[in-house]
Amino acid sequence: MTPVARNRLFALGALLVAGAGLGFVAFGNIGENLVYYWSPSEMLAQGEKAYSATIRLGGVVQPGSIQWNAEHTTLHFRVANDAKEGTPSVLVRSTETPPQMFRDKIGVVVEGTYDASGVFSSNRLMVNHSNEYRAPKEGEDPNKWRETLSEGTTTASTGTGAEAR
Amino acid sequence: MNKLIKWGLPVVGLGVLAAGWWLGLAWAPPDREMGDVQRIMYVHVPLQWMAMLAMFLNFVAAVAYLVRSNASWKLDSTAESAAEVGLVLGALGMVTGAIWGRPTWGVYWSWDPRLTSEAIMLVTYTGYLVLRRFVEDPDKRATWSAVVAILGAINLPIVWFSVRWWRSLHQVQSSPKTVDPQMVLCLRVSAIGLLLLTIAMLMHRYRIALAERRAEVALPEALPGTGGAASVHDTPKVA
Numbered sequence: 001m002t003p004v005a006r007n008r009l010f011a012l013g014a015l016l017v018a019g020a021g022l023g024f025v026a027f028g029n030i031g032e033n034l035v036y037y038w039s040p041s042e043m044l045a046q047g048e049k050a051y052s053a054t055i056r057l058g059g060v061v062q063p064g065s066i067q068w069n070a071e072h073t074t075l076h077f078r079v080a081n082d083a084k085e086g087t088p089s090v091l092v093r094s095t096e097t098p099p100q101m102f103r104d105k106i107g108v109v110v111e112g113t114y115d116a117s118g119v120f121s122s123n124r125l126m127v128n129h130s131n132e133y134r135a136p137k138e139g140e141d142p143n144k145w146r147e148t149l150s151e152g153t154t155t156a157s158t159g160t161g162a163e164a165r
Numbered sequence: 166m167n168k169l170i171k172w173g174l175p176v177v178g179l180g181v182l183a184a185g186w187w188l189g190l191a192w193a194p195p196d197r198e199m200g201d202v203q204r205i206m207y208v209h210v211p212l213q214w215m216a217m218l219a220m221f222l223n224f225v226a227a228v229a230y231l232v233r234s235n236a237s238w239k240l241d242s243t244a245e246s247a248a249e250v251g252l253v254l255g256a257l258g259m260v261t262g263a264i265w266g267r268p269t270w271g272v273y274w275s276w277d278p279r280l281t282s283e284a285i286m287l288v289t290y291t292g293y294l295v296l297r298r299f300v301e302d303p304d305k306r307a308t309w310s311a312v313v314a315i316l317g318a319i320n321l322p323i324v325w326f327s328v329r330w331w332r333s334l335h336q337v338q339s340s341p342k343t344v345d346p347q348m349v350l351c352l353r354v355s356a357i358g359l360l361l362l363t364i365a366m367l368m369h370r371y372r373i374a375l376a377e378r379r380a381e382v383a384l385p386e387a388l389p390g391t392g393g394a395a396s397v398h399d400t401p402k403v404a
Contacts, residue, residue, distance in 0.1 A: 003304075007231040007232070007236070007308055010308060010312050011232050011311070011315065014311075014312045014316055015228070015315055018315050018318060021316075021319045022322060025323055026323075026330065035331070036277050036331060058332065100199075100202075100268055101198055109275075109334055125271055126270045126334055127270055128336065129198070129199065130343075131336040132339070132344070133343065134197050134198075134344075134345050135194035135196075135345050135347065136194060136195065136197040137197065
């Protein structure tokens with residue numbers, strides 16, 4: 001075999017392996033077995049199997065559910081499937097200072113454990129941002145977002161959960 | 166090589182990049198949710214785009230090297246320079262991403278699909294460059310590393326589509342529809358600046374690689390570490 005023919009064979013082989021690997025990743029449904037986080041309804045559907053294992057729970061902070069106890073520095077809030085009312089949600093307890101953007105209706109991913117008491121104890125609280133970038137509206141100061149939090153001027157992160165499936 | 170391109174390209178690239186970053190820092194509005202932190206987008210996103218572009222060039226050069234009947238050292242040198250430049254850009258992209266992640270996500274790192282596939286990509290191309298250093302025969306080196314380059318390129322579409330295929334912490338790609346026009350302009354200017362700089366880096370690294378290949382083929386003994394002259398220095402010194 002000439003070197004050129006041998007190299008072409010190598011190229012064909014490598015391309016075939018690469019294509020098969022990529023095809024498997026893209027269409028092999030590995031996402032069904034390997035998810036970065038569970039939504040509240042998925043976790044609740046697991047029943048007792050979800051207890052005491054370290055898991056990630058992802059969703060949206062249910063509007064009006066944030067309770068910050070400054071004395072004990074504990075944070076309670078509910079993670080819901082989406083920002084709509086009445087969707088399944090899970091109560092989360094965190095002792096961490098939340099990231100700057102944490103607020104109602106924003107997408108969050110929490111790492112921790114769930115148990116029979118129905119409380120998810122989080123030891124890692126992450127906020128995920130949507131793919132939207134906008135200038136502040138008239139009169140808004142983005143660096144003082146905390147003060148505007150109560151007025152509900154913020155938008156929900158929709159780039160998570162249901163849409164990603 | 167034309168001197169005008171050799172010196173003009175990096176200078177113009179730096180100028181455009183500086184203009185893009187200046188616009189991003191001083192002229193564009195802050196994001197209404199993230200505030201000024203969002204301005205790191207004009208650094209992070211162009212870096213990742215150019216890293217992907219360089220890795221793709223590596224793939225094209227590798228395939229061309231194996232398939233073409235008159236494959237030359239030029240293709241091998243192109244592949245090497247693209248992998249090296251791409252690795253530098255990708256590593257910087259990952260670092261800037263982590264810096265952006267801490268204030269917005271709350272963490273520098275999480276094993277989400279985008280971050281994991283990006284990490285695999287950087288490890289793959291590091292391995293590619295390590296392999297190249299290990300193989301002394303230029304012919305074998307070019308052939309073997311081209312095979313690794315093709316296999317490593319599987320990951321490029323995975324990195325790109327990971328945020329669409331799976332749930333992740335990283336958001337999906339933005340588009341001009343989801344980003345305000347002023348920010349889009351800053352992003353484009355920065356990306357064009359970095360593209361010119363990337364081309365300049367690629368050309369520079371390519372010239373070095375090609376000179377090395379030609380020297381290796383013409384005078385195998387003259388290079389350090391390839392037997393011959395080098396072995397003289399390697400003999401243990403006796404007092």
